[in-house]
Amino acid sequence: MRIFILRISNFINQNLKNPQWIHHHQHNPNFNPIRGMSQSTSIPKKQLRIRDHGYDNYMEIEKKTRKVLKFQNLILSEPNQSIPIPRLETLAHRIGFTRHEASAFLLKFPHVFEIFEHPVQRILFCRLTRKAILQIEHERNALADQVSRAVTRLRKLLMMSNGLRLRLEHVRIARSALGLPDDFEYSVVLRYPEFFRLIDAKETRNKYIELVEFDPELGICAIENARERVYRERGSDAEDVRFSFLIDFPPGFKISKYFRIAMWKWQRLPYWSPYEAVSGYDLRSIEAQKRMEKRAVATIHELLSLTVEKKITLERIAHFRMAMDLPKKLKEFLLQHQGIFYVSTRGNHGKLHTVFLREAYRKGELVEPNDLYLARRKLAELVILSPRKAKVDRELVGYRRSKLDDEMGQVTRAYVEDACEDFKGGNGVGQSEDAEDDLSSDIGSEVDSGDDNDDFDGSVSMQRKSHE
Incomplete structure (x- = not known):
């Protein structure tokens, strides 16, 4: 002392x-x-963001994929799903490209875009490759197969909101992250009237999606299942994991002694569930404010768990801020919990912030992938493939086509020689007709009736020459 x-x-x-x-x-x-x-034993309000290159590299590929998707949607909107290059350069400003950047961008991804010369107009056109079309079909099938899970995700999202309703426009903006189809207003909301209903609010002139009935069985958070799994695998103390979150700090994050004590206290702090209404509680005390802050962490954690790729942009989370009682300064709030979330600034020159759920990823890949995630990752694989690989694929396709043409030519000559021998050894026109039928049946539907008459006349003339 x-x-x-x-x-x-x-x-x-x-x-x-x-x-x-x-x-x-x-x-x-x-x-x-x-x-x-004195040193405070509470979590600091302002912290520097520590970079995690695994997530940033993921976003570098995602940045290219988003630009590719803009061109894909532009090409698919055309009647023949192909667009002339001059028209594409004219419309490039709609998707954030200059006139000359559009063509140069297409040439960087030959596995997705194919540039060809129109046989009649003699100008360059652009269309999607076969691999890109298969990827789009795979994603559509995966999106259609998981409609029931999308309904459950939307119900849980509405259960976390005040009044069990959200603006239709806010849900539409986040539909891709939530795994909802583009026409979810009709294919999900109106198709299941036992779960949802649309409301026109006269005071705000906006449409809202409202949940018909609260389901307590769905009010179980993903973090609760994770705690139970950790308790079974590690055998931790029940009191230690009752209100705790899975913490995984990025490499290089400095943990001081006071910060460690603050995290120990915060992990044991009780809080209200995101699916629990807090309107009946007195929130003026310091203890209630701490619980509400931890409840906001649990709400964002559950929101990320409801997404397909366990990530969503910070700007889309901000749309649900008022409805889910989230803090105003979301970025600073998330940086206080860098062991749970990671905020990446890669994409759109640092203006776009993407929030990842750290526990859902290992080495840049999703721990529990789903079909829709795998279908979207196939497009990323096409984007990062080398252009040299596309050149090799074209050469292999050309080699196979030339080899197939040679084989078909040899087969055709063999059939013609067999037919000529039958004409020489036969006793009439009937045998020649049988040989001609065999030739037509083997070669297939590519030979029409006019060609059959020409071959028959030629075979008859060959028979006359042999008699002479």
């Missing part, structure tokens, strides 16, 4: 000799020199 008092006195004596320090604190009635020396 004496040593502590001596340190305080030395600190005050040293600063009393500094006139700037005296001028700054002489009019401050709340100044306490002990407070400046």
